[in-house]
Amino acid sequence: EAQVTQNPRYLITVTGKKLTVTCSQNMNHEYMSWYRQDPGLGLRQIYYSMNVEVTDKGDVPEGYKVSRKEKRNFPLILESPSPNQTSLYFCASSQDKNYGYTFGSGTRLTVV
Amino acid sequence: QKEVEQNSGPLSVPEGAIASLNCTYSDRGSQSFFWYRQYSGKSPELIMFIYSNGDKEDGRFTAQLNKASQYVSLLIRDSQPSDSATYLCAVTHSGGYQKVTFGTGTKLQVIP
Numbered sequence: 001e002a003q004v005t006q007n008p009r010y011l012i013t014v015t016g017k018k019l020t021v022t023c024s025q026n027m028n029h030e031y032m033s034w035y036r037q038d039p040g041l042g043l044r045q046i047y048y049s050m051n052v053e054v055t056d057k058g059d060v061p062e063g064y065k066v067s068r069k070e071k072r073n074f075p076l077i078l079e080s081p082s083p084n085q086t087s088l089y090f091c092a093s094s095q096d097k098n099y100g101y102t103f104g105s106g107t108r109l110t111v112v
Numbered sequence: 113q114k115e116v117e118q119n120s121g122p123l124s125v126p127e128g129a130i131a132s133l134n135c136t137y138s139d140r141g142s143q144s145f146f147w148y149r150q151y152s153g154k155s156p157e158l159i160m161f162i163y164s165n166g167d168k169e170d171g172r173f174t175a176q177l178n179k180a181s182q183y184v185s186l187l188i189r190d191s192q193p194s195d196s197a198t199y200l201c202a203v204t205h206s207g208g209y210q211k212v213t214f215g216t217g218t219k220l221q222v223i224p
Contacts, residue, residue, distance in 0.1 A: 042200070042217060044214075045211065058211065059213075098144040100146045100161050100202075101212070103155040103156050106155050
């Protein structure tokens with residue numbers, strides 16, 4: 001089944017404790033992206049990647065890092081999480097920006 | 113001015129009626145336009161995309177694009193209670209990169 005897999009689905013952590021949210025797609029898509037979704041603010045793009053080793057900032061990149069060492073994986077790293085990073089995170093992939101994204105199931109992160 | 117604007121709703125329509133969802137965007141160079149449906153607690157799901165001015169139909173859904181007015185809409189004919197969800201408009205940016213901006217969504221309620 002074609003899908004984007006994120007883990008974990010739920011995560012509660014403490015301020016400053018580094019964490020990684022994994023994302024993997026099995027569709028051989030070149031394009032991958034991370035979004036966060038907050039009430040009233042909608043989906044905002046954090047980072048995107050156009051291919052292996054090619055990444056760029058979205059609208060809200062501060063406090064996040066990404067890497068794209070393999071085509072299928074695009075982890076999101078929070079090196080020192082803060083409470084304002086409490087949000088619902090989505091990973092997405094696409095064969096091309098003009099074809100729309102397939103989204104993962106989401107990761108609900110709470111930073112206390 | 114927000115880059116992609118949608119009325120947050122809720123938009124309430126009776127079962128069997130036509131639901132009309134609207135979206136305006138600010139980037140005149142935008143090339144691709146998408147409608148996603150998001151059920152409560154779920155990830156966004158692509159339902160329509162449109163690139164050219166005019167109408168595009170897919171089953172009960174019709175997307176309409178007017179680039180001169182920077183306006184894109186989604187019509188849902190014969191609305192069903194299962195169509196009750198939040199509908200997100202998304203727009204790609206000019207410049208050949210993967211930046212995709214979402215509106216905050218319109219909540220649709222179909223009343224049986």
